[in-house]
Amino acid sequence: xxxxxxxxxxxxxxxxxxxxxxxxxxxxxxxxxxxxxxxxxxxxxxxxxxxxxxxxxxxxxxxxxxxxxxxxxxxxxxxxxxxxxxxxxxxxxxxxxxxxxxxxxxxxxxxxxxxxxxxxxxxxxxxxxxxxxxxxxxxxxxxxxxxx
Numbered sequence: 001x002x003x004x005x006x007x008x009x010x011x012x013x014x015x016x017x018x019x020x021x022x023x024x025x026x027x028x029x030x031x032x033x034x035x036x037x038x039x040x041x042x043x044x045x046x047x048x049x050x051x052x053x054x055x056x057x058x059x060x061x062x063x064x065x066x067x068x069x070x071x072x073x074x075x076x077x078x079x080x081x082x083x084x085x086x087x088x089x090x091x092x093x094x095x096x097x098x099x100x101x102x103x104x105x106x107x108x109x110x111x112x113x114x115x116x117x118x119x120x121x122x123x124x125x126x127x128x129x130x131x132x133x134x135x136x137x138x139x140x141x142x143x144x145x146x147x148x
């Protein structure tokens with residue numbers, strides 16, 4: 001005698017013909033969302049509205065909670081992590097160039113560079129002097145002053 005036993009996964013593989021309350025009907029495009037909401041149950045529309053509000057509030061909270069990140073570099077002349085802007089030439093000593101340098105950590109300084117020999121003043125500060133010197137030499141070359 002043959003007994004047909006239904007495999008245990010067979011009930012799980014059957015497709016639903018009707019959506020559960022609050023679920024989007026299968027095969028329906030998003031274009032028909034309003035029609036489905038108006039013809040569906042009010043509970044489904046309420047749940048969908050709740051989900052949308054929760055997601056929008058989460059996105060808004062994330063956007064407002066993230067601190068405004070400072071710009072990594074100012075527009076201007078950059079070498080490595082150090083950038084310079086606000087260039088000006090001395091009226092009295094044409095070989096001197098004044099510039100403002102800043103790095104990615106937010107340190108800012110105003111430097112004076114002697115374009116004849118590339119000497120920086122002040123010689124020590126918060127901004128790394130190797131990169132600051134490279135920026136200053138490049139600024140001197142672009143300004144056309146001095147031997148450097």
